[in-house]
Amino acid sequence: MIGSSSSLRDIKSISPWQRLLVLAMATFTIAPFAPLIIQSLAFRWAWPNILPTVWWHEQRERSPFPLAWDYVFSPSSRVAEATINTLGIGIAVTLLCLLICLPAARVLAQRNFRGKNQLEFLIALPLLIPEAAIGIALLMIFIALGFAGTYAGVIVVHLIPTIPYMVRMLTAVYQGHGTDAEDHARVLGANRRQIFFRVTLPMILPGVIAGCLFTFLVSTNLFLLTFFIGQGQIITLPTLLFAKISGGALDATGAGIALIASVPGIILLIFTDRFIRSYPLAE
Amino acid sequence: MAAFCHPLFMKRKLMPKALPVNSKTAASPALMQNLRDVAEVMPLLVILLGLFGGAIVLGILQSFGYAPWFGINEFPTTRYFERLWLSVDFWASLGLTLYYGFAATLIGLVISIPLSIALSKKFRASRVFGALIRLPLMVPYTVGIALALVMLGNGGLLSRISASLGLIDDPAQFVQILKTHGGCGIIAVYVWKQVPFMTLTLSAVLARKGEDTVEAAMVLGANSRQIFWRVTLPQIMPGIVSASLICFAFNIGAFEAPLILGGGYPDTLPVLAWRYFQDANYAFQLQGMAVVVSLALVSGIFLAVYLLGYRRYERARGRV
Numbered sequence: 001m002i003g004s005s006s007s008l009r010d011i012k013s014i015s016p017w018q019r020l021l022v023l024a025m026a027t028f029t030i031a032p033f034a035p036l037i038i039q040s041l042a043f044r045w046a047w048p049n050i051l052p053t054v055w056w057h058e059q060r061e062r063s064p065f066p067l068a069w070d071y072v073f074s075p076s077s078r079v080a081e082a083t084i085n086t087l088g089i090g091i092a093v094t095l096l097c098l099l100i101c102l103p104a105a106r107v108l109a110q111r112n113f114r115g116k117n118q119l120e121f122l123i124a125l126p127l128l129i130p131e132a133a134i135g136i137a138l139l140m141i142f143i144a145l146g147f148a149g150t151y152a153g154v155i156v157v158h159l160i161p162t163i164p165y166m167v168r169m170l171t172a173v174y175q176g177h178g179t180d181a182e183d184h185a186r187v188l189g190a191n192r193r194q195i196f197f198r199v200t201l202p203m204i205l206p207g208v209i210a211g212c213l214f215t216f217l218v219s220t221n222l223f224l225l226t227f228f229i230g231q232g233q234i235i236t237l238p239t240l241l242f243a244k245i246s247g248g249a250l251d252a253t254g255a256g257i258a259l260i261a262s263v264p265g266i267i268l269l270i271f272t273d274r275f276i277r278s279y280p281l282a283e
Numbered sequence: 284m285a286a287f288c289h290p291l292f293m294k295r296k297l298m299p300k301a302l303p304v305n306s307k308t309a310a311s312p313a314l315m316q317n318l319r320d321v322a323e324v325m326p327l328l329v330i331l332l333g334l335f336g337g338a339i340v341l342g343i344l345q346s347f348g349y350a351p352w353f354g355i356n357e358f359p360t361t362r363y364f365e366r367l368w369l370s371v372d373f374w375a376s377l378g379l380t381l382y383y384g385f386a387a388t389l390i391g392l393v394i395s396i397p398l399s400i401a402l403s404k405k406f407r408a409s410r411v412f413g414a415l416i417r418l419p420l421m422v423p424y425t426v427g428i429a430l431a432l433v434m435l436g437n438g439g440l441l442s443r444i445s446a447s448l449g450l451i452d453d454p455a456q457f458v459q460i461l462k463t464h465g466g467c468g469i470i471a472v473y474v475w476k477q478v479p480f481m482t483l484t485l486s487a488v489l490a491r492k493g494e495d496t497v498e499a500a501m502v503l504g505a506n507s508r509q510i511f512w513r514v515t516l517p518q519i520m521p522g523i524v525s526a527s528l529i530c531f532a533f534n535i536g537a538f539e540a541p542l543i544l545g546g547g548y549p550d551t552l553p554v555l556a557w558r559y560f561q562d563a564n565y566a567f568q569l570q571g572m573a574v575v576v577s578l579a580l581v582s583g584i585f586l587a588v589y590l591l592g593y594r595r596y597e598r599a600r601g602r603v
Contacts, residue, residue: 018401025398025478026415032430032475035440039433047438047454048446100330103323111320123327126335127529128586130536132553133579136560136571137342138334144352159330167327221423224538238423245425248462248543250432258429265421269414 033262040068040255056252072256078235079260086220086236086264089151093158093219094212100159101166102208108167109174123167126160134160135228142229149231157229158222162215169214173207213268220264237261339579345572353565363573373574375549377581383466383541383551384534387473388527394474395481396523400515402482403489413486420479427472428543435460435468461544468544473534481526488522489515517600524593532582552578 014022039045042052043059056068066074073079108120126134138157139148147153181203185195201208223238230239241261244254346364348357367373402413419427434440442457451457461468500514541551550558552574559571 014401014404014406018397018404021394021397022401022412022416025394026412028475029416029418029479032434035433036430048443050440050443050447100326104327107320107323113320119324119328122331126331128532128582129335129339130532130553130578130582132536132538132556133342133575133582134335134338136556136575137338137345139560140345140568140572141337141341156334160334163327163331217421221421223423223425224536227539238425241423241425241429242539242543245429245432246543248432250429250436254429255433258426262422262426265423266418269418269421 036255036258039250040252040259042252043067068252069256071253072260077253077257078240079237079257082235082237082240083260085234086238089155089158089226089234089236090216090219090264092151092155093162094216096155097159097162097166097215098208098212101163101170101211105167105170106174109171110179124164127164131161131224135225138225139228148229149233151234153229154226154234157225158219160225161222162218165218166211166215169207169211170204173204173211176207177203217265217268237264342572342576342579345569346576348569350569353568355566355569363570364577367570367573367577372549373555373577376552376555377577379464379466379541379545379549380535380551380553380578381581383469383473384531386466387470387477387534388531390470390474391477391481391530392523392527395478395485395526396516396519398478399482399485399489399519400511403486416482417479419476420483424472424476424537424539427476428540430475431461431468431472431544435471437461462546464546466541466545469540472540472544473530473537477530477533481530484526485519485522488519492518520593520596524589528586528589531585535578535582 038052041056042054043056044054045052060067060070065071066076071077108116135157138160142148142153142157147156177200181199182195185199190198220236221238222236223242226234226236227239227242230236232239235243237257238261241254241257244250244257250258344358348355348360348362350356398416402409402416432439436442437454437457437459441460442451442454445451445457459465460471496514496518497510500510505513535551536553537551538553538557542554542557545551545554549555556571556574556578559567559574562568562571
C-alpha cells in the first residue's frame with residue numbers, strides 16, 4: 001500500500017482526538033485479557049484485592065485434585081476433545097465450503113444473467129436473518145432426519161454463516177483477474193482441466209487462501225449453531241466455554257478454557273495478518 | 284465492482300468464446316457454456332435453498348400449527364401467534380431485543396467510523412494498532428462474555444479498582460452492570476466484538492476510495508468537518524449499511540450473551556424461544572417456533588425499511 005516504510009509518518013501525524021480514540025480502543029480491546037490471565041493463575045482471589053493472595057502454583061502440590069491449568073490439561077476437562085472437534089469441524093467446513101463456492105463464484109463473477117441480483121441477495125441472506133431463528137428451525141429438521149448431534153449435522157449447519165463470506169471473497173478474486181489468461185490458454189489448445197490447474201488456480205490462490213482462513217475462523221468461533229444442532233453431544237471450544245460460564249461466574253479453569261479458545265484466533269491473527277486484512281467485505 | 288458493469292466489459296462478454304480446436308460435439312458452445320454455468324451454481328443453490336429455505340418454510344408451517352411428528356396438525360391456525368402477540372411479555376422481550384440490537388450497533392458505528400478514518404492515515408504504528416484492534420474478531424463470543432464477567436461483574440476488576448480508590452467498600456455497592464435489563468454488559472460485549480468487524484469493513488471501503496477526493500476537497504478549501512460530512516461519509520455509506528445490517532441481525536439473534544449477562548425474565552426473543560424448546564411439553568415447541576418466526580419477521584421488516592431508506596439516499600445523491 002505504501003512504497004517504503006520511511007515514508008510512514010509518526011503517530012503524532014494524526015490529530016490528538018484520533019490518537020486518543022485509537023489508544024482507547026486498543027486498551028478496551030486488549031486490557032480485559034489481563035484479569036483473565038490472572039484469574040486463570042489464581043487460587044484465592046478475594047475481593048477487593050487487585051492481585052490474588054494465593055496463586056495456583058503455590059497450591060498445586062498440596063491439592064488432592066488437579067487445579068486451574070492442571071485441570072484444563074487433564075482429560076476430565078474435555079479440552080483436548082473440544083479442541084480436536086473444533087479444528088476438525090473447521091477444516092471439514094472450510095473444504096466443503098470451498099468446493100461449493102468456487103464454481104459458483106466463477107459464474108457470479110464472469111457472467112451476467114437474469115436474476116443475478118436476486119441470487120446475490122439470497123446468498124447474503126443468511127447474514128441478515130438472526131442465527132437463532134435459523135438454528136432452531138433447522139434443529140427440528142435435523143432431529144427428524146437423525147442429523148442432530150452428529151458431526152455431519154454440525155458441519156452442514158456451519159455452511160450457512162460461512163457461505164456468504166466465502167462467495168463474496170472468491171467472487172471478488174475472480175473479478176480481479178478477468179478471463180484473458182484462460183482465453184489464451186484455450187486458444188493454445190489447453191483442456192479445461194489444464195486451464196484450471198495451470199492457469200486459473202495459481203492466479204486466484206491468494207484469494208482462495210484468504211477465503212479459506214476466514215471461513216475456518218468463522219467456523220471455529222461459531223457457538224449458537226453448534227450448540228443447537230450439536231445437542232450437547234458434539235462439544236467444541238466455544239460450547240465447552242459456554243457450559244463453564246453459563247452460571248454467570250468465572251473460575252480459574254473457566255478462564256483457562258477461555259484462553260485456550262482464543263488461541264486459534266490469535267495464531268491466525270499473527271500469521272495471516274495480510275490475508276485477513278484484504279478481505280473484500282465492503283460490497 | 285463498478286468497473287465490471289462498464290459497457291466495454293459487457294460487450295466483451297457477449298463476444299463469441301474462442302472455440303476448442305477439435306470440437307465436433309459442441310454443436311452449440313453457448314448452450315454448453317450455459318449448462319455448465321448452471322451446473323456450477325447448482326450445489327450452492329441446493330445447499331442454500333435446502334437448508335435455509337427449508338428451515339424458513341418448515342418454521343412457518345410449524346408456527347401455524349403443522350407438526351404431525353408430535354401428533355399435532357391444526358394447520359392453519361393462528362393460535363400460537365395470537366397467544367404470543369397478545370401477551371405483554373412478548374412485547375417486553377421484543378423491546379429488550381431491539382434495544383440491545385440498536386444500542387450496540389449504534390455505539391459500534393459511532394466508534395468504528397472515526398476509528399477506521401484514523402487508521403486509514405498510515406502512521407508508523409497503524410499496522411500494530413490495526414492488528415490489536417482486530418483481536419476480538421478472531422475469538423469466539425463466549426470469550427467476550429468471559430471477559431465481561433471478569434471485568435464488569437460485582438467481584439470483577441473494575442469493582443476491585445473502585446474499592447482500592449476508596450469509592451466503595453463492599454462488592455454490592457458497585458454499580459450493577461451485569462444481570463440487569465439495562466444491559467450495559469451485553470452491549471459492551473457486542474461492541475467489543477463488532478467494532479473490529481465494522482472497522483475492517485469501513486477500512487476496506489476507504490482503502491479502495493483512496494485519498495484523492497479528500498485531498499481535492501482540502502485543496503479547494505474545505506475544512507475537516509466539511510470533508511467528513513460531505514466527502515468521506517457519503518463515500519463509506521455502502522460499507523456502513525452492510526456492516527450495520529450484519530451486526531444488527533446478529534445482535535437481535537444472539538443467544539449466549541443475553542442468557543449469561545442479561546437480567547433474566549423477560550428474556551430476549553432468542554432466549555425466550557430456546558426456553559420454549561427446552562420445555563418438556565413439546566406443544567410449546569410450536570409456541571417457540573412462533574417466537575422464531577416473529578423474530579425473523581421483525582428483522583425482515585427492518586431490513587426492508589433500511590434498504591429502502593438507503594436506496595432513497597443513494598437516489599437523492601444521484602448514484603442509482
